[in-house]
Amino acid sequence: MSGLRIEERPDRLVVTLDRPEKRNAIDADLIAELHQVCAELEAHPRLLLLTGGAAGIFAGGADISQLRERGRTDALAAINSAAFARIRALPMPTVAAVDGPALGGGAELAYACDLRVCTARAVFGQPEVRLGILAGAGATHRLPALIGEGRAKELLFTGRRVDAAEALRIGLVNRVVDEPGELLTVAHAVLDEIALGSPLAVRLTKLAVDAPAAAHPHLDLVSQAVLFEDEEKHRRMTEFLERRRPR
Template identity: 85%
Template structure:
């Protein structure tokens, strides 16, 4: 486990577990956290692994961006894409990512969870985009990722009103993939989901994510090229041979 000022990082052979660690600031996303998460992304880009992002054991995922810092930012800072560039980098990581959310995921914290491929949350989790009430927009990904997750009309309602979404509604509208009753079950459920993915071919998983995230115009050509690469992969031959042998031995 390596500790930085704002996050704790646990490296495993097949995954990296990142815990946001600013409990005194309710895990608000500040410049230091952004820099440290960029370091994590660089490591996972060099050595592709699954990634789990969570908020620790204090019942808080991330209660937004650091408002004190945000208040002082100017148009140059906005154009620098401080948070949105990080979240885009997380979204583009080679292998799947999972956000494990307990308690509030608001503003930039919600957008951080949207940047992950999948979301697991507790029954007491809730999501919200209060930016318009603070005189800004949800400019770190919510305006395009939220419509993709829950549909345009519902996303507009949430972005226009700042209304919070509880765990039950989040599951119903497709914002999260799984909900657990107790906070103590959260990390287990997230790791279980990662375990399911870890059983797959890493290259097939990587190319599947690339294809799903690609613009519509890239299909079907991207699918065909990806499949051509996989058809020549030795792991594909090994896995299919093992499958046929297991079926024969039944």
């Protein structure tokens, strides 16, 4: 892959955006590569860590030179939004590790992940209205879900940027690290915590949380019924009880 660097680990993929000369701008080739990553994780479910590399930038947005030339049929093709929706729907949890700017489509890529960890110099923003378009790759519905309708509308209407401290305060990110060199360590630690759980329980929990309200409580009941019959559940509960048993 030319726009991504991939590191495979037994329980996760580490995917690094690798277009530093373009500020990791998201173009059609990068979107095609993200689809390949999704296909791999759909076929072989694992955790995902998505980061922007060591250049001090996560992603500066869509490639404006390409975006300027797109017409209505390109918009209806959902070029970016389809890839981001696929990331959002991956079977296992995803973490975005954000250092520096995550703007426009870059911010929407981060929103598509389940969790976000960032450095103190991270910046998020949706400048689309200032370019004559809207944030059409997920921000109009994912941002309100993350930070509330009022705050989301302000950011989408004005294009105002949010620094790391505000992002943490309003719930846009889960953790902030002071030093860029600590970012991946902390992001991996979050995934390590997730990996302590039963993979099937984690997968079904994500499915339940992401399901529409109408699916509850039926989805929860069916998922729990599956887990109650899982050998992993019996093993883990037996180990828990044996640890608590008086010696």
